[in-house]
Amino acid sequence: MRTLTVEVMVFNVRAGALETLLVRGPGNVWGLAERPVSPGRGLAREAEAALAEQTGVRGAELEQLFTFDRDDAHVATVGYLALISAERHPVTPGQDVVEVRWFRTDDLPDLRPEQAEALQYATERLRAKASYAPVAFVLLPDLFSMGELQSVYEAILGSSLDARNFRRDVLAAGVVEAAGRTRSGGPGRPAQLYRWRGGGFSVVPSERRVARAMGTDRE
Amino acid sequence: MRTLTVEVMVFNVRAGALETLLVRGPGNVWGLAERPVSPGRGLAREAEAALAEQTGVRGAELEQLFTFDRDDAHVATVGYLALISAERHPVTPGQDVVEVRWFRTDDLPDLRPEQAEALQYATERLRAKASYAPVAFVLLPDLFSMGELQSVYEAILGSSLDARNFRRDVLAAGVVEAAGRTRSGGPGRPAQLYRWRGGGFSVVPSERRVARAMGTDRE
């Protein structure tokens, strides 16, 4: 009696590109982490469970996206959106899962058309969300440079930002504080490091709107 | 086996106030139009059916809002939002319905707490929607004055707008055309009448954003 399921669309940013987490089941077909809903447990809880069971990812922030029609036996599915750092959340295939892998969002394997559509919608919502909620901090380590912060936003928004405006607006928004340290590491001048300060993390956006959104409380 | 239901939150503007349509069932308790979902019919279709059966309202534009957790027997409910003109849509109680009535949104009867919460959320979403979608035209007759258009927006947004800015921005957006007639009727100088021209109808909004939003296509 699988009348209702949940499914989870998970995103990450790596090397300046947006990535999606998919699972490959016994049928050798890639798809989203999903799970039938049992009464009394709460939809968000079920979505967390689906994600934990099938990919090993725990503790992600989930946001309900949309409830999609499905076929006759499987009436509907409630889609959830999550944004996590791949480094902090190693994935391990659960039972009934052959493989779990990140795919670049612009280069996905074949998916069932409903899921491809749902992912398309999720990408749009994630972009919109970046302009009103401080979405990037879950993806970054505790200390990060302005350049890293900016490139996370560029990957999510799919467009490039002006570094001077970005820096000015982020600092003016006061959502970030200088850690007082710098990091040399690679080539180029060492970067000042920042840490995020603020309570929590959580449409054609401007740079200032992105910056202001970083100060918004979760949801 | 009522695992999934739909429920419909319907709004209207009358006398400058936002109103909500509620139904009173056999238990003498007020609530939203709702209905269990049968497999294979589509959620939006079911929501339309719930509204038609219980209130007699047909042909409303419905937008999916959110899927809410419910109790154990009744796992979840998918909430839909509709905005209709009370004048154009007379209500008639359906079978199993004792009474159907409009209530001012700021003066609702006792409702089950989940439904009161859902309505609260729907009101916020309606306000947000007014700033990006041309929401008011479903509420107005074919010919209407600037003042009427403005007061519909004021009721939805819950705040007052500057008449000069509103007029300028609405005309500049080109979503409305002068009908060439005026209407005397009440006290005050007769108003120029306008009709809406544009394809279809369908967050802290400014007056210009409201005006621009009137030109947006459905959804």
Place this chain on the structure above:
DNA sequence: TCAAAAGTGTTTCTCTTACACCCATGT
């Protein structure tokens, strides 16, 4: 003649964007 709604432009301020050069390190 009074109350009530309609109509009409301008100004100020803020927000947004575009834009070029020098600095500090690793190789």
Place this chain on the structure above:
DNA sequence: ACATGGGTGTAAGAGAAACACTTTTGA
């Protein structure tokens, strides 16, 4: 030396908000 990313300020244009008075009707 050179390649690479870091760091700094200003100016011009678009968008947003505030604002007061005259006009036309019904009562």
